[in-house]
Amino acid sequence: MSTRVQILLVIGFAAAVIYPWLVPNYLITVGMLMFFSAFIGQAWNVSGGFAGQTSFGHAVFFGTGAYTSTILQVTHGWNPWLSWAAAMAMGALVGCLIAMLAFRAGLRGSYFALITLAFAEVFRILANSVGFTRGGLGMLIKADARPENLQFRDPVWPYYLAFALCLISLFIAWRLTRSRFGARLIAIRENEDAARALGIDVFAEKVKVLTLSGAMCAAGGTFYAQKYLYVDPTIAFGIDKSVEMLLVTMVGGAGTIFGPLIGAIALTGINEITRWAAGVIPALKNVQPLSLIVYGIMLMLIVARLPDGLMSLFARKARRNA
């Protein structure tokens, strides 16, 4: 890592720490959502970026986490922090099971992407119909803002919690780039047959990475449920969250450490600017939501012009300087 990058990281870290003390509450929450996006984006990136197992249905893990912790708290009276751990374990389990089913059947590429989408939909429909999720009504978590309840009165704390999750996910990604496990995932992404020939148990590695990704996504699900104290089948298992994870990662750069964070910063920025523009420019007032249109255009541009995401701009610059 060059000194310039290191300085940039230190400045970024310091800025993120002091940010909530400089801006109004509303912008603290925007920052929180940005780090949250970066976190679930990284959860997707671990399996979708590094290991190349593109998924359209990662909400299945997100929703599993959100529902597991909520049910344990609301129905069984568990402590929320403990429920959070249980949610991650459940996310890992679901990740492991889906991976075993999909990869045992030999599904690759777009077939794998579609089967994950199908799983998310099945979970959404199940959550809508079975009793213990209270169906389409959704589940409310009783508001009781105390740290031991994983609820906070001051928006600064969810902000720091999301920031911490993002840092942990960056650490996981960084470890991947420097470990045997990560090298094997990248080999699988680049060429599965060559990876097998070189002694990699492709099936086992894919199951492992989806287990990890499932646990991370589920952690995001619990965080989200605790923040809004509510979960329903569409929030938990709907396509929105699957797309959000995929989008920040693709925009930022799949398979890179900072891709999801860069993508989250870019998309949050666009979201805020378009919201502001819709407020000031009368002609845009009825174009709602404007941000989705800009997202769409941006995704097209990225796919066509920058298939490796915004991160490749930095890489290109570094190569030119070298």
Next chain:
Amino acid sequence: MLEVAGLSKAFGGLKAVDEASLKVDAGEIVGLIGPNGAGKTTLFAAIAGFHRPDAGRIAFGGHDITGLPPHKICAAGMVRTFQITQPFAKITVRENIMVGAYLATADRRAAAAKAEAVAAQVGMTDQLDQNGADLTVAGRKRLELARALATGPRLLLLDEVMAGLNPTEISEIVAIIKSIRQSGVTILLIEHVMQAVTSLAERVYVLNQGRMIAEGTPASIAENPLVVEAYLGHGAAQVLRA
């Protein structure tokens, strides 16, 4: 070291390999030749665990490995390369070779050191930081060899590592293969470049339409009328006999 007995593999109605048998002893370089479509690559893939054979047995180092998955066979010490090179395109040569080296160690520094040593052995030291996608044909062939070598095999299955190379590049890779054998690795190779086969292999098997039609020293193969008819042609046979 390697014993293949009566191996058959069919795809639909096509018998790609038909009761083929071969034997490789420790320390040998053995050639496998035959016309295009004879089933050489299929036989290799079946030996390395990529295809499950319909019939026959494969023993490696005295153990039955028939039907084992490729990663287990690789861990046992037998590794194949691909005729159509399969580099990990978006990562560097060093990282490519490290994937192979990680078979024996989980330590990143040890894997990197092994990768550099192997790169030196195959003459890729200058290309360590290039991306897999940026290599020339000759570079890709060497990378195939290097990655396989990094797994620390006892037996290397080389599938046409000289195809598409110019004479200089061929003589370089022939020297590399000789040095690999010197280091104690047994080699079974598929090759069309006959000069290379004669200069490398002690024994040669000839596969035609899925069947083994001959086995022997390169010189004796060139005398065999079946082989001349099926594969070599009279001109090449004359060159080999000379």
